[in-house]
Each structure stands twice: as structure tokens, then as C-alpha cells.
Amino acid sequence: MSDDPFEAIKATFFQECEELLADLEGNLLTLESGSTDIEVINAVFRAVHSVKGGAGAFGLEDLVRFAHVFETLMDELRSGRKPCDDPTVKTLLRASDVLADHVAAARGAGAPVDPARSAGLVAELEALTYGGTAPVAAAEPEEDDFGFTPVAMDLGAFEAPAGLPDLPDLPPLPDLAALAPLSAPAPLPDLSASAAAGGWKIVFRPHPRLYASANETGLLLRELARLGPTRVELDDSGLPLLDALEPTDSHLIWTIELDGDASEAEVREVFDFVEMDCDLSITPLSGDGPAEAAPTAVEAESDASALARAASSELDIAALLASVGAAPTEAPAPVAATPVVAPVVDPVAPPPVAAKPAPAAPAPVQAAPAAAAPVTIRVDLERVDRLINAVGELVIQQAMLAQRVTESGLARSSDIGLGLEDLELLTREIQDSVMAIRAQPVKSVFQRMPRLVREAAEATGKKVKLVTSGEDTEVDKTVVERLSDPITHMLRNAIDHGLEGPEERLAAGKPAEGTVRLAALHRSGRIVIEISDDGKGINRPRVRGIAVERGLIAEDAVLSDDEIDNLIFLPGFSTATEVSDLSGRGVGMDVVRRSIQSLGGRISISSVLGKGSTFTLSLPLTLAVLDGMVVGAGEQTLVAPLAAIVESLTPSEADIHYVGGVDPVLRFREAFVPLVDVAQAMGFRDQPAALKGAVVMIVETESGQRAALLVDAIHGQRQVVIKSLETHYRHVEGVAAATILGDGRVALILDIDALVTAKRSRTPSRSDLQMAS
Amino acid sequence: MTATVVLASVLDLRAAEPLKGELLAARGQALTLDGSGVERLGGLCLQLLLSAIRTWRADGQALTFINASEAMTTQWSAFGASPSDLCA
Numbered sequence: 001m002s003d004d005p006f007e008a009i010k011a012t013f014f015q016e017c018e019e020l021l022a023d024l025e026g027n028l029l030t031l032e033s034g035s036t037d038i039e040v041i042n043a044v045f046r047a048v049h050s051v052k053g054g055a056g057a058f059g060l061e062d063l064v065r066f067a068h069v070f071e072t073l074m075d076e077l078r079s080g081r082k083p084c085d086d087p088t089v090k091t092l093l094r095a096s097d098v099l100a101d102h103v104a105a106a107r108g109a110g111a112p113v114d115p116a117r118s119a120g121l122v123a124e125l126e127a128l129t130y131g132g133t134a135p136v137a138a139a140e141p142e143e144d145d146f147g148f149t150p151v152a153m154d155l156g157a158f159e160a161p162a163g164l165p166d167l168p169d170l171p172p173l174p175d176l177a178a179l180a181p182l183s184a185p186a187p188l189p190d191l192s193a194s195a196a197a198g199g200w201k202i203v204f205r206p207h208p209r210l211y212a213s214a215n216e217t218g219l220l221l222r223e224l225a226r227l228g229p230t231r232v233e234l235d236d237s238g239l240p241l242l243d244a245l246e247p248t249d250s251h252l253i254w255t256i257e258l259d260g261d262a263s264e265a266e267v268r269e270v271f272d273f274v275e276m277d278c279d280l281s282i283t284p285l286s287g288d289g290p291a292e293a294a295p296t297a298v299e300a301e302s303d304a305s306a307l308a309r310a311a312s313s314e315l316d317i318a319a320l321l322a323s324v325g326a327a328p329t330e331a332p333a334p335v336a337a338t339p340v341v342a343p344v345v346d347p348v349a350p351p352p353v354a355a356k357p358a359p360a361a362p363a364p365v366q367a368a369p370a371a372a373a374p375v376t377i378r379v380d381l382e383r384v385d386r387l388i389n390a391v392g393e394l395v396i397q398q399a400m401l402a403q404r405v406t407e408s409g410l411a412r413s414s415d416i417g418l419g420l421e422d423l424e425l426l427t428r429e430i431q432d433s434v435m436a437i438r439a440q441p442v443k444s445v446f447q448r449m450p451r452l453v454r455e456a457a458e459a460t461g462k463k464v465k466l467v468t469s470g471e472d473t474e475v476d477k478t479v480v481e482r483l484s485d486p487i488t489h490m491l492r493n494a495i496d497h498g499l500e501g502p503e504e505r506l507a508a509g510k511p512a513e514g515t516v517r518l519a520a521l522h523r524s525g526r527i528v529i530e531i532s533d534d535g536k537g538i539n540r541p542r543v544r545g546i547a548v549e550r551g552l553i554a555e556d557a558v559l560s561d562d563e564i565d566n567l568i569f570l571p572g573f574s575t576a577t578e579v580s581d582l583s584g585r586g587v588g589m590d591v592v593r594r595s596i597q598s599l600g601g602r603i604s605i606s607s608v609l610g611k612g613s614t615f616t617l618s619l620p621l622t623l624a625v626l627d628g629m630v631v632g633a634g635e636q637t638l639v640a641p642l643a644a645i646v647e648s649l650t651p652s653e654a655d656i657h658y659v660g661g662v663d664p665v666l667r668f669r670e671a672f673v674p675l676v677d678v679a680q681a682m683g684f685r686d687q688p689a690a691l692k693g694a695v696v697m698i699v700e701t702e703s704g705q706r707a708a709l710l711v712d713a714i715h716g717q718r719q720v721v722i723k724s725l726e727t728h729y730r731h732v733e734g735v736a737a738a739t740i741l742g743d744g745r746v747a748l749i750l751d752i753d754a755l756v757t758a759k760r761s762r763t764p765s766r767s768d769l770q771m772a773s
Numbered sequence: 774m775t776a777t778v779v780l781a782s783v784l785d786l787r788a789a790e791p792l793k794g795e796l797l798a799a800r801g802q803a804l805t806l807d808g809s810g811v812e813r814l815g816g817l818c819l820q821l822l823l824s825a826i827r828t829w830r831a832d833g834q835a836l837t838f839i840n841a842s843e844a845m846t847t848q849w850s851a852f853g854a855s856p857s858d859l860c861a
Contacts, residue, residue, distance in 0.1 A: 081844075130782060130812060206816065211786050217816035221851055232853030239820065242796060242828040247789035252820055254853060 013054045017103045020047045022447050024096050029450060031089045041084060045074040053273025056213040060106040068214040069122050070095050073129040075219060088128055095121050097451050198286035199228065199259040200267050206250045210277035223270040228260025257285060384437050388624055391434045392721035398427045399742035435622055442520045443471040445484045449518060452488055456495040463502055463513040464495055470520035475527045476622040482599055486592045490531045490615050491516060498535035498613055527621055532614035538607035540564045547573065565605045569593045626722050628749065630715040634679030637747045639720055639739055644752040646698040648714060653691055666708040668698060676755055677710045682734060699752050707756040734758060775803040782810045784818035792818055796825050804829060809840035814848040826858055
């Protein structure tokens with residue numbers, strides 16, 4: 001967490017935004033699929049509203065302006081005044097894209113939003129909101145007339161309030177997550193009462209700032225009415241005559257009696273984001289609540305903001321305690337003596353000057369939602385990685401201990417041996433649990449794709465439907481993050497090159513709208529991502545022709561269908577005769593393949609002419625551990641990734657032949673595969689290994705080529721912790737990474753592809769490999 | 774002599790300033806406010822209209838709403854403002 005509490009809260013806001021935007025898009029897609037569920041529309045409204053509220057607190061004007069227009073239309077939709085039809089949802093989807101751009105721009109993570117695009121969507125949204133009649137003010141050209149005044153955060157409010165008495169010997173703070181519903185205006189001992197049986201009396205006086213930050217009393221009243229029957233009383237006694245009335249001043253006071261069983265948290269949620277811009281008092285209707293004063297400018301502080309402030313600054317302990325009602329007896333008398341009433345009156349509050357402009361929390365902690373949401377905490381990734389590293393060390397240490405025990409001649413059935421077995425199980429369990437912390441559903445990547453498909457479809461003039469499945473499939477965070485680019489590229493490719501235009505499709509007897517499927521699934525300890533389209537499939541003669549033209553293959557080369565399909569992964573291959581905006585950005589499929597391979601994955605393609613193509617990515621679930629085969633080669637211990645090994649065998653002299661008398665090949669199941677002497681290739685020895693006693697592993701490269709690796713012995717199969725060689729040393733050809741074995745020695749993990757390719761393309765540079773040994 | 778002001782369809786923050794101008798310009802005479810096109814009524818414009826009612830009353834002039842749209846009457850009442858003001 002940053003040292004600057006303001007920045008920290010802002011960072012939290014942007015994290016929240018990401019989730020909100022994801023929810024927003026998800027819900028809009030549900031609407032697009034034909035749902036008319038009012039709850040979904042409500043959820044969209046709430047997401048936009050929350051983004052706007054937080055943005056207002058940080059003075060992000062552009063974002064607030066756009067969100068406001070968006071929100072206004074959503075309000076029309078959920079009230080049923082405007083139909084939520086298909087064209088509207090399509091516009092909303094595009095608006096959500098622009099909203100995301102505004103968020104990214106505000107965060108400094110994206111390019112500034114194209115003003116024309118944003119203004120265009122504002123116009124579209126307003127046209128939908130007002131049924132084509134532009135609102136009166138829209139005619140005014142100056143955007144400044146919007147009257148938006150950013151609500152500045154007062155940084156001073158984060159500083160320790162002057163005169164805050166020391167609170168010695170504080171009792172341990174209660175679990176923050178459990179606090180949310182606790183500050184109900186119930187008598188002290190009953191901390192759990194969050195719902196008032198008899199409803200609530202809400203006295204609400206907006207400040208001018210509330211309107212200036214694009215909020216609206218009417219909306220709030222309507223929100224309250226959704227919680228139950230309301231009686232609204234308007235006090236306009238303070239209203240001056242017209243000439244003395246500043247149009248942006250606020251003189252009205254509302255008293256709302258809300259019946260029903262809404263909880264205080266629900267009521268407060270309505271006033272989320274405006275609570276600092278109004279006087280607010282919420283008391284139970286049942287009568288014997290504490291006599292509430294008229295809503296003087298008491299800083300009504302919601303649970304959320306109190307918690308946020310306390311959690312972020314860790315300074316406002318007194319306020320936190322007061323809001324919990326768990327004031328220690330040692331604390332200054334007023335805290336202990338005052339029954340907690342709502343609004344929370346903080347007896348040790350900072351002086352009014354500091355308290356007045358207290359910041360509206362950008363909802364880092366949402367008011368307790370009605371449904372039991374899974375309890376989560378945000379943890380710095382660095383901490384998780386430190387933990388993972390430590391567990392990696394634990395695994396290694398455990399393996400070393402086991403080896404020592406074996407070496408010391410203790411029986412496995414001895415007490416120490418048995419204890420060690422338990423330790424091993426436990427270690428494995430801890431390791432799995434820790435890895436699970438880093439595991440994330442691929443949803444975060446998949447959710448970005450509908451937008452991409454929309455934009456790609458727009459750019460190409462094709463009609464495209466994206467169908468996703470398996471969004472909840474989990475994989476390591478690093479893998480998730482690095483999946484985004486390849487998937488983006490392949491989807492663009494599928495739309496740009498795979499799918500035909502609407503006319504061509506209709507002529508081929510297909511629906512005008514093409515379908516692109518994006519699926520994720522677990523298969524044998526790996527994650528598989530499939531991207532398929534129902535387009536024209538790979539035109540093999542054309543692909544072959546291009547490959548010949550570019551000099552990638554010989555004119556008379558005999559290639560299988562698969563081999564032709566795989567030509568598109570070759571560097572320098574691009575079937576687009578013209579560079580298109582979309583996928584022809586100089587990034588070929590070879591780059592996709594390389595990025596997948598760098599993750600220890602492989603990519604394959606299958607295609608049926610006229611029916612479509614399917615790209616399949618297969619990736620390891622984590623980059624931290626690897627199932628490997630421990631082998632010996634030339635006095636060295638090496639690890640070969642298990643996923644690459646097809647089988648192992650003991651070769652006989654008769655099976656080995658030499659191409660041109662130099663390059664050895666192994667006869668394997670009526671085929672010849674290149675034979676690589678690992679120790680020699682790695683530079684561990686100059687002479688070829690003696691075949692007697694040697695073992696061969698048949699491996700398959702990412703591109704599906706087979707090869708035979710000759711090693712001296714196979715020691716066994718083991719899960720190893722991957723240590724990057726690049727971080728600690730430098731990249732070494734033929735070596736993917738390193739690990740530490742049970743005996744404490746470093747073992748290199750083989751890069752099968754590099755070994756085999758190096759064998760095929762050139763004689764390995766001796767000097768390079770000497771370094772590795 | 775009676776002045777007539779046709780209320781804008783959206784009476785939100787942005788409409789408040791112009792509305793005040795229009796109302797003040799009609800000061801000193803009977804005023805008819807045509808609410809037929811009102812789709813949205815916000816707190817600030819509500820405040821202006823309530824103040825106008827009070828001001829015209831103080832001036833001894835008539836202020837009448839005509840053709841208030843359904844949206845206007847609904848939102849007027851939702852604010853807790855007296856429906857009779859709207860009908861008078």
C-alpha cells in the first residue's frame with residue numbers, strides 16, 4: 001500500500017472500477033442476450049452510479065460527466081419509461097467501452113479518450129434518454145455549463161486529527177469485515193441489529209455540492225422508495241423569494257419515513273457518495289430511538305467510509321471504535337458514556353475545520369450487501385509471491401531432508417521416515433493451497449473480448465457473435481495476464497481472416513452472422529484455450545503457395561495437411577495481401593506461438609475448408625512448479641519437462657542410423673526421429689555417449705515434431721520448483737530454467753524445443769553450452 | 774396581462790440558471806407555466822418553482838401551472854411537494 005493514503009484510496013477506487021466495469025459489461029451482455037430482468041438493469045445502474053460516485057470524490061470530471069449521462073439513461077430504463085430494446089443495449093455496450101476508456105484515462109493507464117467518440121456516445125445516450133429531443137441544456141455549447149464542480153478531497157482529513165487523545169492499551173480491533181453492519185443506531189449491547197422492524201426516519205438536506213457533483217435528490221428519493229413505502233415531507237420554510245434565490249443553492253429539507261424491513265446499511269447505501277454532500281440523519285421509526293436533533297451539519301459517516309478511513313490511514317481509531325460502539329473503558333469518558341446513535345457522533349472527532357470536508361470514501365468497502373457475498377481480502381501480490389517463494393524453499397528443503405534420511409540408512413518405516421512422509425503430504429498440501437491463492441479465473445481476460453469482437457466486427461463490416469465458455473477455469477495469475485495478448489490476436493485473426501463477410505456467408509448457405517467461440521477448460525493438468533470460428537477454414541493451396549512464394553518451403557516439398565496448416569506459424573508468413581488495420585500489424589502468428597511457448601505452452605490448429613478453424617492453446621496451470629523427469633547426462637543431473645515426454649525406451653545399436661554418416665537418427669515405430677545426445681548437445685562431454693546402459697526419451701516439441709533425447713540414466717519423476725535462470729544468471733540456449741534438487745544441487749531444466757531445433761538448424765555453439773555446465 | 778413560460782423538458786442542474794432568468798423576466802405579472810413537455814424535474818428547479826409560487830403569491834399575482842405532464846406531476850409529488858400547488 002502506498003504511503004499516501006489518498007493515493008492508496010484512489011488505487012482502491014480504480015481496482016473497484018475494474019470489477020464494476022467487468023460486472024457492467026457482463027450484465028449488459030446478459031441484456032443483449034435477451035434478458036429483461038429488472039435486477040440486471042438495476043445492477044447496471046448501480047455499477048455506473050458507483051463509478052460516478054467515486055469519480056466525483058476524486059474530481060475526475062470527464063469520467064463523472066460521461067457516467068452521469070449513462071446513469072440518466074439507465075434510470076429511464078429501470079423505471080420502465082424507456083424500453084430496454086436491442087439497439088439501446090448495443091448503445092449501452094459501446095457506452096460501457098467508452099466508460100472503461102474514461103476510467104483508464106483517469107487512471108493514467110490509457111490514452112486520453114477520443115473526445116469525438118465520447119461526445120458522440122453522449123449524444124446517442126441523450127437521444128435515447130430524451131427520446132430524440134435534446135435536453136434544453138444540451139443546446140448550450142459550452143460543456144462548462146454543465147456546472148460541474150469537482151468535489152476535492154481534503155488531504156488534511158487523513159492526517160492525525162490534532163488533539164486526538166492517546167488511547168492506551170486498546171483492545172484488539174475487531175475483524176474489519178464483521179464491522180459493516182454494526183453501527184446501527186441500536187442500543188449499545190445489541191450490536192447485531194441492523195434492520196429496524198418499524199422502518200426508518202430519514203432527514204435529508206442536500207448541500208449545493210450534491211447537485212454540483214451531478215447528483216440529484218429526485219433520484220435518491222426514488223432509490224429510497226424502492227426499499228419500501230415512503231412518505232415524503234418537504235420543508236421549504238427556508239426558501240427565499242425568487243430574486244434572492246441562487247439557482248444552485250440548496251434550501252429544501254426532506255423528511256422521509258420509510259416503512260418495511262430495509263436495513264440501515266441498505267438505506268445508507270442509497271446515500272453512498274453523497275453523504276459528504278448533505279446533512280443526513282437516519283433513525284428508527286419505532287419511536288424509542290434516541291431523540292435525534294434536527295439535521296444539523298453532523299458528519300454522518302457511513303460504516304463504509306469510517307472503515308475505509310480507518311483502514312487506510314490507521315489513524316482514526318477513535319472514530320472506528322465509536323462507530324463500532326466497542327469503546328474501551330480506558331478511553332476518554334465521552335466515548336464510553338455516549339450510546340452510539342446514528343449519525344455517528346464522534347466525541348473525539350478532529351476539530352470541525354478538519355472534519356467538515358472529510359472525504360467521501362470511493363467505496364473501497366461497500367456497505368454490507370443484502371446477499372452474503374464471499375468474504376475476500378486484497379493482498380499485495382508481492383506478499384503472495386514471497387509466500388510462494390518460501391513454500392518453494394520448503395519443498396526443496398523437505399526433499400533434501402528426505403534424501404538425507406534415505407542416505408543415513410533409516411528405514412522408511414522408522415518413526416522418522418513416517419514423520420517425514422506426513423511432512424511430505426503436508427508440504428504438498430501447503431504448496432497446492434498457496435498456488436491456489438495465485439489462481440484466477442480466466443474470466444478477467446475473457447471479459448475483455450466481447451468489446452474487442454464488437455470493434456473488430458465494426459472495423460471489418462462483418463457480423464460476429466462471440467460465444468464464451470469456461471470463464472471460471474482457474475489458472476495462475478501470471479498465465480492469465482499473459483494470455484490476453486495471444487487471445488486478442490487470435491480472435492482478431494479469426495474475425496479478420498477466418499470469417500467471411502455476410503454476403504459470402506449467405507452465399508455459402510451459412511447464417512450471415514459468424515460465430516467465434518472462446519473456451520477454456522482443464523485437461524490433464526493443463527489449461528486448454530480453444531478459439532474456433534465457423535468461417536471459411538484454411539485455404540491450403542493458397543497457404544502453400546504463399547509459403548513457396550516467400551521462400552519458406554521448397555516448391556516441391558511434400559507436406560501433410562497439418563504441416564501446411566502449421567505454416568502460418570512461420571515467421572514472415574502473412575496471408576493478408578493487404579495490411580489490414582485489424583490483425584495485420586506486423587505481428588504474425590509466429591509471435592503468438594512464441595509468446596505461448598514462453599509460457600511453456602503449445603499451440604495447434606485444425607481446420608476444415610468451408611467449415612472453420614480451431615486454434616488450441618495448451619498451457620501449464622502454473623509457472624512456479626513443474627512436473628519433471630530427473631535424468632542424468634554426463635555427470636550432470638537435468639530435468640526434462642514431463643509434458644514433453646512421450647515415452648522412454650532403451651535403444652539398441654541396430655536402431656540407430658546416421659544420415660549422411662553424421663547425424664544420428666533413431667528408428668522408432670517404423671519412423672526415424674533425430675537423436676540428440678543431451679550431454680554432448682549441452683557441452684558436458686565431447687564424445688558421443690556409449691549406448692550401453694543409456695536411455696532414450698521420445699519427446700514432442702511444441703510444434704509436434706518428435707525427437708529422441710539420449711541420456712545416461714533416468715532417476716525418476718518429481719515435481720520441481722522452477723527458478724528462473726535469467727533472473728539469477730542469464731539466458732542459456734537449451735535451458736528453460738533451473739531448480740534445486742533434494743541434495744541441494746542446482747539442476748537445469750531442459751528447453752526441449754530449443755534443444756531439438758538447435759540440433760536441426762545448426763551445430764550448437766560450444767562456447768555457449770560450456771557456460772551452462 | 775399574463776406571461777407564459779413553457780418549461781423545458783429536462784429541468785435539471787443545467788436548466789436551473791436559465792429557468793430562473795425566465796421566471797424573473799416574467800415578474801410583476803400573472804404567470805402561466807406550461808408543464809406539458811416536462812420529462813424530468815430535479816431538486817434545484819423544483820426549488821425555483823416553489824420559490825416562484827411563493828414570490829408570485831407575495832406579489833399578489835397569479836401563478837398557474839397548465840398542462841402539467843404526467844412525469845411532472847409524478848415527480849412533483851415524489852418530492853413531497855404539494856400537488857395542489859401544481860393544480861392551482
